[in-house]
Amino acid sequence: MTSLHTTRRGFLAAASALSTTALLGMPAFAQGYPSKKIDYVVPYNAGGMSDNISRLIGEKLAAATGQQVINDYKPGAGGAIGANYFMGTPADGYTLLQSTNSFYGIIPLVTKVQYKPLEDLVPLVLVGDAPMVIAVNPAVPATNLAELIAYAKANPGALSFGTAGKGTVGHLSGEWLQKRAGIQLLHIPYNGTPAALQAVLANEAQILFGPESAEHIAAGTLKGIAVLGDTRWQQLPDLPTTVEAGLEGWAPRSWHTVSIQAKAPQEVKTKLNTLINQILxxxxxxxxxxxxxxxxxxxxxxxxxxxxxxxxxxxxxxIRDAGLAIAN
Amino acid sequence: MQPDQTVVERDGSHLPLGIFCVLLGTAALWVAQDYDTGTFISMGPGFFPKAVSGLLILMGIVILLLRGRDRPAAEQDARDTPPLAASLRIIGSVTASIIVFAAALMPLGLPFSTFVMVAIAGLGHSGSRPSTILLTAAALAILATVLFAWLLGLQIPVLPEGLR
Amino acid sequence: MIGGVDVFGGIALGLGVALTPMNIFFCLAGCLIGTLVGVLPGLGPTATIAILLPMTFGLPPETGLITLSGIYYGAQYGGSTTSILLRLPGEASSVVTALDGHAMTRNGRGGAALTIAALASFFAGTVATFFMAAFAPIMAAAVLKFGAPEYFMLMFLGLITSVVLAQGSAVRAIAMIFLGLLLGLAGTDINSGQYRYDFGFMELLSGVPFVPLVVGLFGVADILVTLENAIRDEKPPTLNPISSLWPTRKELTRAAPATVRGSLIGLFLGLLPGGGALLSSFMAYTAEKRISKTPQKFGTGMVEGVAGPEAANNSGAQTAFLPLLTLGIPSNAIMALMVGAMMTHGIVPGPRIMSGQPELFWGLIASMWVGNLMLLVINLPLVGIWVQLLKIRYQFLFPTILTVSIVGIYGVEFTTFDVYLTAIFGLLGYFLHKWRCEPAPLILAFVLGPMMEEYFRRSMLVARGDLMIFVHHPISLAMLVVTALLLLSICFPFIQKFRQKAFAE
Structure with missing residues (x-):
């Protein structure tokens, strides 16, 4: 990747130009930033969750600032390719990165990336949390966290959890639960979340961490046990949190944000935080x-x-406990 | 089994193929030496690579030993090979055209790099006149830009870097 | 009522949704766009749907999904067109169509091959739509019967069948399988997270990309070979003139049973997320070659070798929707994009779609049949236009193929790395051709290899290291037996030949 320093590569046809213009110039922000179009790097393929969020924010940001906001897709290596590309763009605040907390907590520890989290890359806002629901196959004789832990203790090694792969939030949630509850679970990595969901439905693995189980919990094809953390989820309001169930403190979580290079001017960061928070x-x-x-x-x-x-x-x-860290 | 002296190697393709398989397998085995092998029941990330490399080497040796007898006789049509210089020109121009396109796309933009690619690739076709090649290149440069950048709206740089 | 679902009421509801003028229009538009894009070798349906996704956001959810589905199966048709006419498969499933389809073109039967492909696909689409409407809940339950050991045996069976695909030397086909397996190993190991054969390139962490491999081995290599042949012959490469665009009565009677078999194979394999669908065309081809009284003629333009895989491919493409609509499990990259499209409309795919959004579920199913009908209507007249492509002089044709493939490859992931890879695989394909090796087994092994390894290691994990898991699971055992029989039938002629030779000496 020698051409990391190109300012702009890209061009959107009218067909896909959703997150563009609307030239309703808002004089309140006309002085200073932003005075030209903003590039919005999406480190995943078009059509996914990050893309949906970036389109939503990009469209509103364009309307609020009167500047174009143009999506630039750089998928690959679980987001690391996009992050590395992003670090090669000028740090003037005119390039944003659609990202998650994995860019701060996980990716830099398990992949070779060209940035140090919070030193080179900082988050601007909190878009939303993806609730990490603990769901089990209906064959597991447990309806709440205490019963699940008791069952796992009585039958060590009998339960396994399926995840979207090593070093995903789901995997680390399983590691966290084992550590906090003092239980033994077998980790079965799958190639992506859909495969893990399929396996838990088929009882090949018994436990799934993540929001993908919600529809199945509602339909009764999976059993909901708890939501990691301290906030209940409006979509499954009867599901208690792990804090309510007695596991206090930090729990693995997954949240979406918009990031910027740390070297960008502080007033730009503050302004973007205010602007995007108004939108949110x-x-x-x-x-x-x-x-x-x-x-x-x-x-x-x-x-x-x-x-x-x-x-x-x-x-x-x-990550260090699970032996996943790489020397960086 | 005794080597069958009566079979004449008519195309000799087994020699480079066998050597290629052995060399590639050896290289892959060498790269894989750091990967943890594990056991058959509990495979590490190195088990499959080492097994596959080993089997590729084995197949390479089998191909070398069979000396072309593995191929049905009917298929062994004796075709005269084209002159080496002409083959090299074709391989060189087409391969170079793709590499030049990849290198030129970011700095020079889509139309220009397409033009250069087609012009270089055109050298591989012996019967083409230079003017025809250049016209084809210009036409395809326009076609690629209209089709991919405009109609499909792909994010491909169109203008050279300095003009963007 | 089948399985507690009012099928006829459902179909009536579905047709009511699919046959509104707006939905018919967008279904047609999707099919048309899909066909045109499918014809471009590099840029496949996945990239196209990703690009065109935002266009559908302004439409009602049913209409948006009907449009996207139209692009999806339109692209399947389009991919077969270039496979048959130019030996340029855009995706794994059309690699098989290229074998006998392009041979038919060389025999002057290109138009007939295209017509048969269109008719077989339409038939398969109709069968698949009917089965989906009638048996959706039962078929969804079947998906969950497939665990790691079943998938492993299926992949293993698929790999063995790829030897059957080979037309020349079986030894070289096996060498190509190992080469394909090796290429498939590059990237991040799912079980351990270890990077293998990445050579420091981040682009390789998710594996060698498929499109550069297939365009290099087929498209670019074919250009090199054809240019070289042109020097030797001192005249442009000619194909036999296209005779009739319509298949003969004899071709039709041979294609018909192959179509039925292919449809059923695809119907089942398409259901399986995680690699089932791509096996369907390979399996259908193998079945035809095994059943045929003249298996040695496969690869020289056998019409069964076009009809079977095309039917399997298309019925598989339809049933691939079922895991998404009944379980919320997308079975391939395109279905994952459909999830994205549903999410933007606030629809979460899952077990409640059928009861909660009946107009969406049945509308989509009915639109599949409408879409297949439209594709037939679009494609039959287009056959005449597509075959005109073959009249373009090669000095203009090959730069066009090159340009469209290479720019399209860049457009899939927006990285020039893939373009460099294409050049390398083009060279590899050229030499493999010189060495009388066929790329089809390599491609199949490349796709199946990583999954085989993954499913084997997962089987061992699930069974806590007990190899008997493959025997204890009945479906897995059945496939093991089929695999063993197939292996024997492949080896038997060899053993016989060697014995005859030994006696002769």
């Missing part, structure tokens, strides 16, 4: 975010830095 507070936007299966969130610039710092430390410890 709109009721219609909150509704869309919820329809993606996320818990809509709002965080100040400092709060979101703290979130990323916590995840970096806590995931880091889990």
């Amino acid at each position: 507070q709109e009721p219609s936007v909150r509704e869309r975010v919820a329809s993606f299966g996320l818990i809509p969130g709002i965080a100040s610039y400092d709060e979101v830095q703290q979130r990323a710092r916590d995840d970096n430390a806590q995931f880091g410890a889990l």
